[in-house]
Amino acid sequence: MHCETICIAVDEDHIDGTFAVPRTGVPGVLFLHGWTGSQQGDLTRAREIAALGCVCLTFDLRGHAATEAMRMSVTPRKNLHDAVAAYDALVGHPMVDRSAIAVIGSSYGAYLATILSSYRPVRWLSLRVPALYRDEHWSLAKEQLDRLDLTNYRNSQVSPEENRALAACARFQGDVLAIESEFDDLVPHMTVANYVAAFRQARSMTYRVIQGADHALSEKETRAAYSAVLLGWIREMVLGAR
Structure with missing residues (x-):
């Protein structure tokens, strides 16, 4: 804080005043949506978090929304490039404190969020139903992956030494929120357990x-429950550190 x-x-006179101004900017929050999703699913929560005093950025990954025509050819590598570009846009905002960045990812977006933390500084990482992919899928078209093989992989125990996303988790030293859906038919408990176990150095x-949630949070009650958990964590971790 500085003054x-x-x-x-005032009228025909002048009075002296003093602004007490933070030395740093405000926290920045980046949202990464899931596969077949869009930034529309994040906007309500982004507005709620912005109201707490953060600058939030939502965006559409390539292969979604206006660029849906690219979906059959877009790869995780390209979508990571999207995430890095969005991160750089966020920290380029004049109000954002570059040392106070949170990344909030869901499913495929959570997978990308962990890898993003290897390329850019991230202080807080929120992962809802984080998906997991084989390393050899990195440069393959995401839409054309073998679903049965992916299901088998997600139901197996995977270590950070075997997967780039989990390796990024093992190096991460910030604060983590991991959220699982009770009745998830795409990201099983084993996948979430692999992620949680990988955060060996997390603060x-x-x-x-x-409870009662599916992968997409189809019910209003489960969406509200997720929002409550996320906002509570943001208040405690992000705003509590200011």
């Missing part, structure tokens, strides 16, 4: 299960 003196004109780990 700036000002002179305030803190918060793990929650949304």
Whole structure:
């Protein structure tokens, strides 16, 4: 905090005043949506978090929304490039404190979020139903992956030494929120357990299960439950550190 003196004109006189101004900007929050999703699913939560005093950025990964025509050819590598570009746009905002960045990812977006933390500084990482992919899928078209093979992989125990996303988790030293859906038919408990176990150096780990929830949070009640957990964590971790 630093002070700036000002002179305030009032009637025909002047009075002295002092602004107490933070030395740093405000936290920045980047949202990464899931596969077949869009930034529309993040906007309500982004507005709620922005109201707490953060600058939030939502965006559409290539292969989604206006660029849906690219879906059959877009790869995880290209979507990581999207995430890096969005991150750089966020930290380029004049109000954002570059040392106070949170990344909030869901499913495929959570997978990308962990890898993003290897390329850019991330202080807080929220992962809802984080998906997992084989390393050899990195440069393959995401839409054309073998679903049965993916299901078998996600139901197996995977270590950070075997997967780039989990390796990024093992190096991460910030605060983590991991959220699982009780009735998830795409990301099983084993996948979430692999992620949680990989955070060997995290400053803190918060793990929650949304009761009655499916992967997409189809019911209003489960969406509200997720929002409550996320906003509570943001208040405690992000705003509590300011």
